[in-house]
Amino acid sequence: MATTCIPQITFGFEPKGKPVVAAFDVPHASVDGGAVLLKSLDTQLQLTKRLAGCLVDQRQPGKVQHQTLELVRQRVFGLACGYADCNDAERLADDVIHKLLLDRDPIAGRALASQPTLSRFENAVGWQQLRDMAHVLADTVIETQRRRLKGRATRITIDLDPTDDPTHGQQEFTFFNGHYDTWCYLPIVATVTFNDEPEQFAVASVLRPGNAPATRGARGILRRLLAKLRDAFPKATFRVRLDGGFAHPKLFAFLEQQQVEYVVAMACNARLEKRARRLMGKARMLSKAIGQTAHLYGETRYAARKWKRKRRVIIKAEVVRHPGRDPKNNPRFVVTNLPDDPETVYQLYCGRGDVENRLKELHHGLEMDRTSCEHFLANQFRVLLTLAAYVLFQELRRRAVGTACAHAQVTTLRERLVKVAVWVQSSVRRIVLHFPTTFPWLPTWRRIARAVGATT
Template sequence: MAESTGVLPGLSPVAGKPVHAAFDGGRLTSDAGVLLLAEIDRRLGVCERLARCIEDPRAPERVRHTLAEMIRFRALLIAAGYADANDCDALRSDPAFKMAVGRLPESGGDLCSQPTISRLENLPGPVALKRMMAAMVELFCDSFVTVPRRLVLDIDDTEDRVHGAQQLSLFHAHYDGRCFLPMHIYEATTGKPVAVILRPGKTPDGTEVALVLRHVVRAIRARWPRVDILVRGDSHYGRHEAMSWCERNRVGYIFGLGGNTVLLGRVTALAEDAAMGRVAGEVDKVRRFGEFRYAARSWKVERRVIARVEASAQGTDTRFIVTNLTGTAKALYETTYCARGQMENLIKAHKLHLASDRTSCSKATANQFRLLIHTAAYWLLHTLRSLAPKASFWREAQFDTLRLGLIKVAARVTEMVTRIKVSLPAGFPYQESLAMLAARTAKLPP
């Protein structure tokens, strides 16, 4: 890395003494925390798993950057807040990133450039991508120390605006623009990602939802045949094909259900009771719950539908859900279904904090690969957060807070003959937390 001695002009004197600031501090990094993320990756094997799914067409004797090194570099950049592939050019000589990828900070060669990353993104085809998505489900299963008794899979999609007529992009009237609608699946209890799938900018139909559920559930059940699985989603996913598949395969479901005149007619008495209860009790809101058997025109069987009616000063609000679970209507709605609201935070972490909507490639396969690398970065930060004690501030911190507090750490890196010295700031405010997380990372199984 070339040394810069440029001066920052115009700084005000302090206590009468002039301030001279220049880029002459030596070989420093602003992201020493990526060394910790690299240790997590070595133990989880996230980037190595993805790399093994790709056939490298290059001549081995001419390879300067392995697939695993490039994927790790890109995932670490994303985790550290550098979501653009162009950032590879600016940070390919950074000592912390070089060490994280396995190269010496001074004598080791620079990391890959942006054009190399772009070629990597366009390398995997559909078969390699299928293998990578299967590898991510395998990683999800491997992350559990013991066999879970029950898994709660939250499924939802999110808007991903595009800049042009990229493959799979469609105009969506609700979002008033061309977009993708990638599908996200997370395990609700742990917040671990299961699958992130690039898909066209349209609402998924029942066949597509059933196909995705079949692949994911079968992969999980191949590892744990007896695990109970519950699938939760909004009304986009409450399709007859998806529910029928769940019913045939011992999978619980609870989906939102769009209202219509037939459904609203079934809860007229319930709505009147809620309104009367609010007036009689002189309270702001009154909720009433009811249930009945119902079959939409496209359904072949009747299913259990739960209605929630809420009367307030703004009027009466009615919501419906459909489920094959047992339990009271109130508990299923308020405790089981409404808990899927946490899914929004998980998608926010993936989309906002890791900028996974940077899907600007023209090819759909390249954009799907980007989503997988962003998911790899999600795994690194999620694992770092899970290593914090339950009572710790870091255990509930958002990814951007983790990044600012524990990844964006200045350090001087000195390469010696027999060792490498990383000197961290004496005034770093989270020394104990960083040391504790490093110690816990070292205890992770390889």
């Protein structure tokens, strides 16, 4: 009887005089064993199921081998595990854990969908379905936090931030953007913060053409988010923080109409620079006296030419000093309707800087910018699937409170908790996941597993 030849690799070093041989001969194993944590969270949130419910399957029923829900889960969990491309489908087709994540038998279940199937799936989605998915993502995050806080949030802060998504082909609506000096899309990401908590929960991500002004879509996103948040937290006060690209009279009028607090940066101009001249002089004197960077705060009433009325503008007069360099003036301006003292208002605005970390997680941790489909709607679909994976990671991080992973970025969470070797054994009664006894993050993993619903 013929036996299967298993290729082996022999290394050149020999500890204790014994050759080291690598043999890929363990069946029913995976390197993504920890993804069951994300699966448990998805089961609780019903996120992928609700997203799949937004999609209309126009395929012939008799020829369908992979249901819409399975395709959504394959993409979302694939993104979460670090497989951003549909091309990765071939390498993962028989992975036991990825089958398990789709509720298939990890051993006997059929292979996952192929790259062509996933590509057709991504390109079959329309605007209405994408809009419904965006609502589901926002509703899921808001409802999850409402249950956690029991509807008792006193202040909710909304941050919007655009980011570049460089393109390298002939994608629809990709244009050259002078600010980023590249051909790109210009997605906008919305996050919400509850009370004084540090976590900023991503609730929306809208893909826009590369030449879109910063304000495009901002009012629509804010209008929908404010309506949802007011329904969930009727007693909360709402605050909106935006960078200088959003300083537009229509947006100010909208925020005032919505009766929300706002803190919006504004670019320097000749009139504002003149208003800040006296304060800058004092800052230069202070910086010279102490020999280091100095900043002072003040305020003025200001109206740009297209504004219908004056608004309060906070002035930060900063003089930056570096060893071996001449001091540099760095005036900054923030438009606000808050009554607090200037320094307090400016520090509140600076809190939005942490949004950059959320963008880095989306870009580098989940590759949100892998928008390589030819069609714009397919790329928007990818962005929403990436956001869904990020929602699961943010909830995983929240459940990791009290552990070394409580403040970890997505890449660290994946490295410590998801990328775990596992051997899967299936019997009539149960499926057993065999993890290494020497797993370095075992105590943390066990604690988080219990936090996401596992029992001991």
